[in-house]
Amino acid sequence: MESLDSLLDPRYPDVRIECSMARAEYALHAATVALAEQLAAIHETLVEARAFPEVFLGPCILSTPDAVAFAERAAVADLAVRLGLAEQTVRAQAEQVRVLLLCAPRVWRAFRDGDVPGPNAKVVADLMATLPESAWLPFEDAILEAAAELAPARFRDRARSARERVQPREATELHRLKAQERRVWVDHDVDGMSWLTAYLPSAVAQRAMARIDGAATSLICASDETRTLAQLRADVAGDLLAGVLGSAAPHVGVTVGVMVPVMTLLGRSEQPATLEGYGPIDAATARELAGHAPSFIRILTDPITGTILDVDRSTYRVPADLKRWLEMRDRTCTFGGCGRRARDCDIDHSVAWADGGTTSASNLSHVCRSHHRLKHNSLWKVEHRPEGITWTSPTGAKTAPNPAPF
Structure with a gap:
């Protein structure tokens, strides 16, 4: 190992820094290739298990109707033990490969070559699984370049928007069907704690979160407040739902932005709008929010470029x-x-x-x-x-x- 003195040699620090960064980039590329290889091996193992169940069950059980299913379960458990993963994770990774091979082969090849990060490949698989076959190629065309270039958070937004554009079913009808699945549930954790989860239409969820965030922000300004902002958000949400705050809840103005293409607002286009903090929403919901909800800020975009024309300001302060x-x-x-x-x-x-x-x-x-x-x-x-x-x-x-x- 090199001595500390040689590492701190004042000559050519830029070269050493460039080499270290290149090593990090190479390691990330290799790790992505290795992850893709791991997922491919999991998928291929389960394919083999279904084709040759005797490897996992022995010849005496092959005549049972559930032989293939049991062989797959045995293979999943085997992989989980070997890899130190949950069985559900093994199944999810195998399904990810199956979807990419079938629906997005170019993304899969780029993933195996180390050019598409693992999180982005997963986003593609998750969204592809919700699309009909007729939309597979247009969706892959729309996201292939971005999958290799954008960080996961950025890519997730881009991919969701692309899905909205290529989805052949009416977006408004899809939203109506998904809204019927709204629900609230509790998952109990350890140490007397639980997770309270709500599956809601995005517009409702964003407005609710904006109110919680606004109330928590107003409370943290108190001189005697010792709770963190995260703790205050949790306390405000719990008190609001439990009715503890009631009329004593801080009155905070709630605004959530919805960006609507002007032709969508006029009813001449079904191009998706963008809900602040979430992403694309269907045109009908956007029109309702822009036209009737006073707590939403209406921002119109150019029907051709999708941008807002802006002029230089004459002051430092941002209006x-x-x-x-x-x-x-x-x-x-x-x-x-x-x-x-x-x-x-x-x-x-x-x-x-x-x-x-x-x-x-x-x-x-x-x-x-x-x-x-x-x-x-x-x-x-x-x-x-x-x-x-x-x-x-x-x-x-x-x-x-x-x-x-x-």
Whole structure:
């Protein structure tokens, strides 16, 4: 092993740093290839188990009607023990491979080559499983490039939007059918704790979360408050549902943005809208929210480009209407892979105001406090491009553009 003195040799630190980063990139590529190989081996094992059940059952049980199913169960358990995984995880990974092989073979090949990250491949499989065969090819065409370029959180939004566009069934009808499955359930945990989960229409869930978040934020400002924001959110939600707060609940204005293409709003298009904090929603729900719910901010997009025309501002302070638009556009911190919500981030002038940067959408972006400090205290740079916002590292690496959600 190299001595500490040789590692800290002042000569050529840029070369050593570049080598270390290249090693990390190579290791990630190798890990992705290894993950794909693991999933492929799981899938192939279960295929073999179904074809040759005698390997797991012995010849005397082959005549029973459930022989193949039992052989598969035995193989799943065998893999789970060998790999240290839950049996449900083994089944899920095998199903992921099956769906990708059948529905998205190009994504599968890119995954096996190490070009598509494992989380993105899983998103593709999960969404492909909800589409009919006629939509497989259009969906794969729409997401293939993004699957290799975007961080998982960004890609998930892009893929959900693509699914909405290629889904042949009427989006409004699909939403109505899924809404019939809404429910609430409790999963009991240890140490006297439980998970309370609600499966709700996205618009309802976002408004509920906005109210919880607003009330918790107002409480944390008290001088004697010792709870964290996460604890306050949990306490507010529990008290509201249990009726403890009642009329004493903090009155907080709740606003949730819904971005609606103008032709959709006029009823001349069924192009999906974008619900703040969630992603694509069907046109009928968007029209209802934009037309009747006073707690939603209405933001219209250009029917051709999907963007909002903006003019340079003459002041440093970001006006309220522009803040809302930026929050809808960015959704999260624009640094690649960061998932902190835009409303919890700073609005940064990419080109500093003192250097001639304007207070306009083309020069503003949401950056969390950590990445904001990184930008101002290092050689990281932010660039606004037509295809999205790109960060460039001190060594020249570029993040994939952070695309607009529409």
